[in-house]
Amino acid sequence: MAVHPPGCTRGELMTDPTSTDTYAPGELDLHLIGEGRHEELWTVLGAQVTDAGTSFRVWAPNALEVQVAGEWAGWDGSQHPMTRLDGSGVWHVHVDGAGVGAQYKYRLRGADGQWADRADPMAQYAEKAPSSASRVWRSEHQWGDDAWLEKRRTSQPVDEAMSTYEVHLASWKKHYSGELYSWDEIADALVPYVSDLGFTHVELMPVMQHPFGGSWGYHVTSYFAADARFGDPDGLKRLIDRLHQAGVGVILDWVPGHFATDEWALANFDGTPLYEDPNPQRGWHKEWGSHIFNFGRNEVRNFLYANAVFWLEEFHADGLRVDGVASMLYLDYAREHGEWSPNKDGGRENLEAVQFLQEMNATVYKRVPGIVTIAEESTAWPGVTGPTSEGGLGFGFKWNMGWMHDSLNYVAKDPLYRSHHHGQMTFSLVYAFAENYVLPISHDEVVHGKGSLLRKMPGDRWQQLANLRAYLAFMWAHPGKQLLFMGCEFGQESEWAESRELDWWLLEHPEHSGVHAMVRDMNAVYRGSGALWGRDNDPSGFQWVDANDAGRNTFSFVRRAPGQPDVVCVANFAGTPHEGYRLGLPSDGTWSEMLNTDAASYSGSGVGNLGSVTATKGDHHGQPAYADIVVPPLATVWFRKES
Template identity: 90%
Template sequence: MALHPVGRPRRSSWEGRMTETPGTTTGTTTRTIAATPAATPAATPAGPVHAPGELDLHLIGEGRHEQLWTVLGAQVTADGTSFRVWAPNAQEVQVAGDWAGWDGSAHPMARLDGPGVWHAFVPDVGVGAQYKYRIRGADGQWVDRADPMAQYAEKPPSSASVVWQSGHQWGDDDWIEARSTRQPVDEAMSTYEVHLASWRKHYSGELYSWDEIADALVPYVADLGFTHVEFMPVMQHPFGGSWGYHVTSYFAADSRFGDPDGLKRLIDRLHQAGVGVILDWVPGHFATDEWALARFDGTPLYEDPNPQRGWHKEWGSHIFNFGRNEVRNFLYANAVFWLEEFHADGLRVDGVASMLYLDYAREAGEWSPNKHGGRENLEAVQFLQEMNATVYKRVPGIVTIAEESTAWPGVTGPTSNGGLGFGFKWNMGWMHDSLDYVARDPLYRSHHHGEMTFSLVYAFAENYVLPISHDEVVHGKGSLLRKMPGDRWQQLANLRAYLAYMWAHPGKQLLFMGCEIGQESEWAESRELDWWLLEHPEHAGVHAMVRDMNHAYSATGALWGRDNDPSGFAWIDANDAGRSTFSFVRRAPGHPDVVCVANFAGTPHDGYRLGLPSEGTWTEVLNTDAETYHGSGVGNLGSITAVAGDVHGQPAYADIVVPPLATVWFRKDA
């Protein structure tokens, strides 16, 4: 495909390009044409017709175009590229590209009838061409803007959009077909959260490419037995220190790692290795960079014009105008884009609580109530419901996960009943309570026993994910290992016991990278994980325990088959505060029962009489104190035998050994 007209200069970066006011050869009158199959855009009188159709424009105006990326942005054809941008308040729009020396006057755009879409066709321009829109806004000022719908962008700090057309051929048909028949809430789900820029780096400090990440990450995660990975935002963002949460190009994969097909290859390879992919997604706010979405056409177009709703004090960013049809469409079409075009298996939606409440991070007088006098952001609620309803309708088997930390009812309830429609919600209460508990010296844990049992009061109110995420190991919070009290042996033992307790608790699991090796230092995005720790047997032991635990978890349906059903959990003894020990049973139809015993005391309990659901042999499936994990080796020789007798309200019991600072799983033999 031809890229650039012969004789026109091409430069490598937008930075430092011409920024003077464009010439006036195109005049100041807005040209409007009808979007019919016979129309020829006035801006390109010599070119073929590539304007969007009337139905597309109607759906855009209604805010119901579910594949918006197929109509707006740079659309490559056999003979050039159509450029289309929504800028309803602009007086003039031009395409400025490297093929024309960044002279925007060479390619004026025509405004189409309808919702404010501008269009121009540029012949002989194709994949790899760099461009921006030059817009004379409602205020009369000329500004340069990256394409909101661009699917590729220059590597930061450069900021031009890049014409792109994918050539990737997917090889994950079996995965996609199987996924469409499943419900994630009823499946095993243990997720490894990854910040791609700091998981691994070259010795020089340079980032891995998409393919280098795939070469290292795919076998690593598959060996560890995680069912999913969750990538912190991979959408284009100019400042690496934002971790991807200040997005400038919502439809473009982060070009720091290569072109968009590299990300597709990474996801494809993960699927072929049996690993699902969750993408972190940020619809609640967006970056302030002047060349991106902010005041796009000289007005607050994407952001809410009301400063009480359009500015996020806590994060220093703009908040989307959820009350505008076209903006909601932009966002939920973006969700569909990542699920359909990149085969993502789900979206973790960032900052849902900040979207739901008008008074989030605001003092009295800094917010105004909704039309009913309440603090709920009704427009944001509508958007979240629309988004969830749309993606679940279009992409069977995927999941959406809300980072939501309040008592908002029905986060995972169906939209038909007024719920938000998410598949899962992060259980932030469990996370805070359990981390507070294990941070205490074992001598004092007996006085705080309820911090570990309280989560079961509400464990089935929503479909939950138990999150130990990046937020818990950064900004002075220390690593997960360093939260644990005692000497190094005790810290590692506490870590292993905590993770096995977490994996047995109702709900799905999420663990941030590095926790699986007992990372010592707090996470920093500027450097890779402390992989050298695996040279030490005590840290290799944590890694081995996580691997064995994941594989045992996936093979043990009782641990996940009824995560959202109270009948899948029962306490054996929730009240053994004196010995800081917790015991419970997990069950699901068609699977043998599993009993979990967690001892967070610093001493073993010999002759511990444990009530059990049935007589017979119970196999010790996992013991975090095993010598192979660098534990003390206290255990039950692989199994215990239950005999008849009423203990803890159970019909059978066994006298067992409970190791110190350890969790043990027992599975009933057939």
């Protein structure tokens, strides 16, 4: 069995010294591919640039013939027939003179005897949609984020501040002509904007190549290629590099559960259902109209988890938010009786998908310390963030969909009726520490007729904006990390649509710039207050002061962490202020009003506590001290104990 030649490092060709073709992949590579254990698959398959040209390698085990057709040969694939490497299912040819940027496709005579052109599943660059050829690529980017990566290696995101700004790059900002920004133009605008607002991370909706913009990137055709609509792959690297140098982490949306049906991509790749599960009860997602990966096949699982490693290592992403995990876990997801079959144990769990998710998480956490994986998982599946060694799925975080649904349902009601639904805002604390949670107000909540976050709020415009500010501050103080979709930070008025940019003109109005200023100040206070995030996943980091004040639509609680001053949050979702509100506090002395969403500077009514309150000893709400405070209408106030 071949081994790495002396001096061979990751990313270089690992050739078989017994082969007459010095550019063919070596026996060790082929062995690992066959076993589904090649963690650096992108360094072996696809278009590998050499000094003399490009070596093309593709996995197509059931194909009868394979050619590479490229623009350098007038798309005549017969000039470059590929050789099958025995027993591996990998085909290979070296093309002299084919260089970076060259367009190509694989031409396969499949197991069905039909010829078809396919994009390269491992392509790292693709033609701009709707064109579909792959392109030869080799990165020239020189990273400048060493300090960020060094700090990340020793980080534990679960115990750190994390407020994330979710972005759909194609509709965040556009040129007046409607043309998309390039990667560099996005960086010029997004990096200072997010830095000023104080978010710790951005989460980018899928940046992998997809032909239909209306899918928002969730129907992928080239898993290893950055979206060519914005430029070449190095442009995305520059964007991430600049965010890192500005102190902002980057989470990428990742879609391993299903893939696009385009005939030139992965579907029926070698004349057989190669990447998709051949069982139609498992291989077709009728809700989304897409193919489902065959998680029971070693090579397919390898393709996917190597892809996860690729984005984390080659693009320095700080984490992956995994889309649609619930759809992967259950065989009966979106299926009626008779449309699914149980697993070998008679259950509805997709055991092969579970194995894949565990393998993926174990692999990326082993290889890239300090990153995080986040599951969009909406059910009560146990141990989503539990360690794989104990049967858990191994994610770092899980989206708290229950909190999202309950809290949005509550704030959508008129304050007159909120007292009857008080438990919708307190129930999340029953299970808040069962998993490591992210509180998501994502794109899914402001589209398809749901209206913007602002428009969900009842009342006139002043009340809507006040509700929005109060809700965001309640969310930021609640246990868990935060995710907020773009536009919500300034009170986007219209529902989000991927075809147009955000309503940036709203920032010219003081009531909307006030929301923006409040979010900026809130992030700054949040990041500087360890009590608000240091024990997000530990019950000792949270204590109710009063969870039962339904009559006044008010909630109060303490957040704490070792070595940090306690923070007390009071949220009033009533339309009237509460004067002389007696609030139990953990200790006597001075408590500063560190955030008040009703401040005049945020276009609020200016009701407050003149910067601080003084607590005296005496039992109240089960606390050893109390203070009589003013709670503004439709507002959230944070207090911090001064030493």
